[in-house]
Amino acid sequence: MNMDITDLQRSFDEDYQLALQNGDFDALFLKYFSKKNGLTTQLLKSLKELDADQKRELGPKANKLQIDQKNKIEEGKKLFSGNKIKDANLDISIPTKPARSGMLHPTTILFRELNDFFRYSGFSVVEGRHIESAEYNFRKLNLPKGHPATDLQDTLFIHQGDDDNEILLRTHTSSVESRILSEYKPPIRVVVPGYCYRNETLTASNSSFFTQYQGFVVDKGITMQHLKDQLEKAHKFLFGDDVILRWRYKYYPEVSPGLGVDMMCKFCSGAGCEVCKHRGWIETLGSGMIHYNTLKMCGIDPEVYSGYAFGMGSDRFVMQRFGIDDIRKLYGGKIYYK
Amino acid sequence: MRIPIEWLNEYVDLKGKSVKEVADALTVIGLMQDKIEMDPDVIEVEQRLNRVDLLSIYGIARDLAAYFDLPLKKLETYTSEAEAENIIKIDVKCPTKVRRFNTRVFKNITVKPSPDWLKNRLEAYGIPSINNVVDITNYVMVELGQPMHAQDLAKMSAPEIVFRDSKPGEKITTLLGEKIELVDGAFVATQGDKPTVIGGIVGGVTTGVTESTTDIILDAGNYDQTTIRAVSRKLKIMNETVQRYDKYLHPNLTQLAIERASKLILDICGGEYHNNFNYYPEKYKLIELTLRLTRLNSVSGMQFTAEDVEKILGALEYTLEKVEPKVWKVAVPVHRTDVEVEDDLVSDILRINDYNKIPVSAVNSTPPAEITPAIYKFENRIRDELVRLGLDEHRTDPLVPSREKDSVQIKLLNALTSEKSALRVNVFETLQQVVETYKKFGATEIGVFEIGLGFTLDGSKENLESYKETLQVECFYENSNLSISQSNTKLKALLGAILKHVGLQAFYINKDNEILINENVLGIIYNNRFTLLLSEVLKYSIFPDHEQRVLTTVEHNTKFDISIIVEADEAFGPMYKEIRDMDNILNVEVVEEYTGDNIPEGKRAILVEIETIESDPTMARKKVLDHLMQRFNVTHRN
Numbered sequence: 001m002n003m004d005i006t007d008l009q010r011s012f013d014e015d016y017q018l019a020l021q022n023g024d025f026d027a028l029f030l031k032y033f034s035k036k037n038g039l040t041t042q043l044l045k046s047l048k049e050l051d052a053d054q055k056r057e058l059g060p061k062a063n064k065l066q067i068d069q070k071n072k073i074e075e076g077k078k079l080f081s082g083n084k085i086k087d088a089n090l091d092i093s094i095p096t097k098p099a100r101s102g103m104l105h106p107t108t109i110l111f112r113e114l115n116d117f118f119r120y121s122g123f124s125v126v127e128g129r130h131i132e133s134a135e136y137n138f139r140k141l142n143l144p145k146g147h148p149a150t151d152l153q154d155t156l157f158i159h160q161g162d163d164d165n166e167i168l169l170r171t172h173t174s175s176v177e178s179r180i181l182s183e184y185k186p187p188i189r190v191v192v193p194g195y196c197y198r199n200e201t202l203t204a205s206n207s208s209f210f211t212q213y214q215g216f217v218v219d220k221g222i223t224m225q226h227l228k229d230q231l232e233k234a235h236k237f238l239f240g241d242d243v244i245l246r247w248r249y250k251y252y253p254e255v256s257p258g259l260g261v262d263m264m265c266k267f268c269s270g271a272g273c274e275v276c277k278h279r280g281w282i283e284t285l286g287s288g289m290i291h292y293n294t295l296k297m298c299g300i301d302p303e304v305y306s307g308y309a310f311g312m313g314s315d316r317f318v319m320q321r322f323g324i325d326d327i328r329k330l331y332g333g334k335i336y337y338k
Numbered sequence: 339m340r341i342p343i344e345w346l347n348e349y350v351d352l353k354g355k356s357v358k359e360v361a362d363a364l365t366v367i368g369l370m371q372d373k374i375e376m377d378p379d380v381i382e383v384e385q386r387l388n389r390v391d392l393l394s395i396y397g398i399a400r401d402l403a404a405y406f407d408l409p410l411k412k413l414e415t416y417t418s419e420a421e422a423e424n425i426i427k428i429d430v431k432c433p434t435k436v437r438r439f440n441t442r443v444f445k446n447i448t449v450k451p452s453p454d455w456l457k458n459r460l461e462a463y464g465i466p467s468i469n470n471v472v473d474i475t476n477y478v479m480v481e482l483g484q485p486m487h488a489q490d491l492a493k494m495s496a497p498e499i500v501f502r503d504s505k506p507g508e509k510i511t512t513l514l515g516e517k518i519e520l521v522d523g524a525f526v527a528t529q530g531d532k533p534t535v536i537g538g539i540v541g542g543v544t545t546g547v548t549e550s551t552t553d554i555i556l557d558a559g560n561y562d563q564t565t566i567r568a569v570s571r572k573l574k575i576m577n578e579t580v581q582r583y584d585k586y587l588h589p590n591l592t593q594l595a596i597e598r599a600s601k602l603i604l605d606i607c608g609g610e611y612h613n614n615f616n617y618y619p620e621k622y623k624l625i626e627l628t629l630r631l632t633r634l635n636s637v638s639g640m641q642f643t644a645e646d647v648e649k650i651l652g653a654l655e656y657t658l659e660k661v662e663p664k665v666w667k668v669a670v671p672v673h674r675t676d677v678e679v680e681d682d683l684v685s686d687i688l689r690i691n692d693y694n695k696i697p698v699s700a701v702n703s704t705p706p707a708e709i710t711p712a713i714y715k716f717e718n719r720i721r722d723e724l725v726r727l728g729l730d731e732h733r734t735d736p737l738v739p740s741r742e743k744d745s746v747q748i749k750l751l752n753a754l755t756s757e758k759s760a761l762r763v764n765v766f767e768t769l770q771q772v773v774e775t776y777k778k779f780g781a782t783e784i785g786v787f788e789i790g791l792g793f794t795l796d797g798s799k800e801n802l803e804s805y806k807e808t809l810q811v812e813c814f815y816e817n818s819n820l821s822i823s824q825s826n827t828k829l830k831a832l833l834g835a836i837l838k839h840v841g842l843q844a845f846y847i848n849k850d851n852e853i854l855i856n857e858n859v860l861g862i863i864y865n866n867r868f869t870l871l872l873s874e875v876l877k878y879s880i881f882p883d884h885e886q887r888v889l890t891t892v893e894h895n896t897k898f899d900i901s902i903i904v905e906a907d908e909a910f911g912p913m914y915k916e917i918r919d920m921d922n923i924l925n926v927e928v929v930e931e932y933t934g935d936n937i938p939e940g941k942r943a944i945l946v947e948i949e950t951i952e953s954d955p956t957m958a959r960k961k962v963l964d965h966l967m968q969r970f971n972v973t974h975r976n
Binding site: 099100101102103104105107108112121122123124125126127129130131132133146148155156157158159160161165167169180184186187188189195197199200201202207208209217219220221222223224225226228229230232246247248249250251253256257258259260262279283289291292293330331333334335336337 | 365366367368370371386387388389563564567584585636637638639640676678679680681682684685688689693694696697698699700701703704705706708709710711714718721724725726727728729730731732733734735736737748749750751752753754755758761768769770771772773774775776779781783785791793799800802805807
């Protein structure tokens with residue numbers, strides 16, 4: 001009997017698949033459930049001849065089989081009819097407005113791509129706080145009080161206390177670097193996609209609010225060769241394997257040696273054009289070996305550990321890539337996705 | 339900055355180099371050229387460094403000489419060991435602003451047009467020629483980076499130069515004829531208490547050198563750069579002098595500059611030289627650092643030799659004393675106030691050696707443990723789900739106008755514009771601009787969101803911990819083709835989808851529009867928008883909950899309807915929560931709510947479909963109704 005149930009199930013399944021093709025579910029029903037000769041009907045009738053134990057075991061199975069089969073036939077009917085044009089007046093070819101599909105903000109798209117790239121090299125992603133103390137935004141980054149970068153006209157202050165307690169909006173994502181370096185022990189690999197704030201007059205290219213993408217590594221034996229390697233790979237990822245780079249000295253207070261990277265303008269192959277402001281080269285990012293003083297002030301022994309840091313203004317790349325000519329539109333709620 | 343090639347050649351012979359080679363070398367050294375078109379006579383470079391010596395032609399020549407391994411010509415200077423005569427008395431009443439004031443007096447000089455070579459060099463640089471004395475002061479400023487000044491002794495109202503802080507309301511007419519009212523923090527050089535120079539910024543018209551001048555005092559001052567920077571920005575004066583003085587110049591640079599200028603004055607203007615007062619109360623020492631060859635090689639990953647170090651640093655005019663075979667004591671020269679630590683010496687060596695020569699090499703150590711905060715990953719999950727649900731993401735500038743009476747709003751002390759003088763408290767303050775934009779584009783169905791920070795002050799202003807940054811998800815949905823109620827239903831469907839996605843189907847909305855899970859507030863909802871506090875959502879979410887959502891068997895549970903009458907203004911949310919929290923209840927859905935015929939005035943009917951694992955729907959219905967009627971003011975509608 002058990003075998004009969006299994007065989008019946010198998011047979012039904014095969015017949016069901018056929019019915020899905022030809023739509024003849026009435027014939028399928030009759031084959032299994034007609035009063036006289038239906039295969040499942042006969043199986044159920046044969047239960048009478050079983051002893052009590054067998055009935056107890058096989059009865060529910062047989063009952064379930066018939067329920068399942070009947071449900072399947074109903075389901076099959078619906079499926080089959082759904083594949084046919086029910087209404088002769090229905091024109092399937094008429095186009096309709098697509099269902100809503102949202103879009104990520106252009107800055108998110110760039111951040112995601114960069115995050116995915118750097119995570120492949122073992123970097124964590126940290127955003128950090130926007131409201132910071134002068135200690136983490138400046139002092140620990142080798143920017144003592146009175147340094148030009150800490151001028152009143154560059155920083156947006158929230159509180160300036162008599163006891164030198166300054167609270168401000170972070171002017172760069174490097175404040176996250178000083179936080180992480182102070183809180184964690186090496187090895188450290190972190191990228192920071194973040195918002196920054198400076199006291200700038202609002203123009204098409206400058207805003208008091210902008211984004212940066214920063215990264216830093218601290219470990220034993222980190223050299224400028226590692227920095228160049230990582231940056232070269234990042235440039236190839238962003239701009240293609242044929243990107244041509246040049247490396248030059250650049251000053252940043254929080255690194256020494258400081259390194260600037262330019263890429264040859266792809267639009268003019270270095271001949272000079274509007275895109276590269278007729279220089280032939282486009283500055284991409286700044287970087288360097290984390291300053292001896294910075295490591296020390298963050299509690300990391302610079303005689304044992306070394307590290308590098310890099311950062312770029314990401315808005316420029318976003319605007320160029322997405323054809324946005326004004327940063328005020330990018331973050332002023334003035335963009336629309338079609 | 340314009341660099342005349344002919345002037346550079348005075349100090350380093352670059353005739354064997356093309357202009358492009360020189361420009362490329364400058365780029366590597368740190369001075370990126372400004373234009374690609376090559377003027378054969380002048381290279382224009384961008385100055386963005388902390389290197390005061392590179393604001394001087396001689397400093398640039400020094401770096402180029404080191405880079406190309408060419409000799410650097412020494413400058414001719416004049417000095418005398420004679421006792422200072424103090425023809426003009428120097429006094430400083432603001433010693434924190436004036437570190438050094440080095441002066442010389444010249445008598446019976448001839449003031450006339452400069453020789454052509456001097457005129458041409460200045461004009462090629464971009465400074466017009468005035469007369470030989472003024473031109474020499476400008477020449478030495480450009481040559482060495484030390485601003486200088488000359489005054490006509492006959493025009494001085496008193497034989498003194500006294501530095502003091504400016505007085506409130508004090509005015510001065512500058513060399514350019516501009517009348518300036520001095521600002522707080524400025525200091526002035528005076529004679530007979532009348533200001534003649536705005537210290538470190540610009541001279542006055544009264545004592546200028548003209549062709550009738552025969553006796554002059556020449557000065558080279560060294561001032562506090564922070565003061566110069568602050569005052570010049572307030573006065574909106576930016577000139578060649580300020581460009582140099584707003585960085586830290588070593589006080590000893592005045593000595594080289596005044597000796598150089600003295601030589602040029604005697605050669606070009608004739609006359610007699612007199613030593614005058616040299617105000618220099620606190621002698622500034624030169625920095626001494628230790629350089630290890632091992633440090634150079636560990637930072638670069640290369641193998642430099644001791645000879646490489648001595649050659650490059652020697653060419654840059656560092657003084658080296660070997661203390662061990664591969665360790666030096668290095669005296670930092672007066673023109674390098676940017677060098678503070680050993681790695682700055684390393685930087686100089688690598689820079690002159692050319693960074694492009696450093697090979698690349700991959701890090702081969704194991705990546706460290708991940709420290710990405712859970713909320714960052716969670717935020718991105720929410721972001722993706724919202725986009726999948728059809729909403730557009732936006733990012734908006736969090737700076738907004740300040741509201742005086744809003745005590746939790748964080749205000750900025752020094753915003754340039756009132757429009758951006760505070761931080762938003764909630765994200766919708768700025769996201770609503772997006773809504774306006776969409777309306778302008780003619781959108782009738784608007785679904786936008788932003789995940790960003792709201793900022794509030796909760797505590798004392800002095801304490802950083804008082805400034806709260808709350809990560810919010812702000813969603814706006816409105817369809818002007820639908821009624822408010824229908825549009826709100828869609829908004830709630832979005833909310834439900836988001837919370838379901840993170841395992842929080844069991845949320846409800848109370849009469850205060852709060853979105854709650856148990857008694858914990860996740861956010862708030864209005865007719866066309868909702869705000870979720872992401873840290874709260876994360877706290878209670880089941881993340882991820884994929885396993886909970888995969889079924890392999892069909893569960894046929896019992897469903898039944900109830901129709902209840904409630905007060906028109908009573909929130910159904912708490913009742914919904916009560917029903918859902920009852921034993922054996924799997925799901926509760928509102929099918930319909932209605933007023934009108936057969937519904938008493940001031941009330942409304944709500945039809946609810948309930949799914950239970952109980953097999954007897956009649957008993958289950960009775961339990962639910964009894965519970966509701968006990969807890970709330972509801973009646974059953976048969």
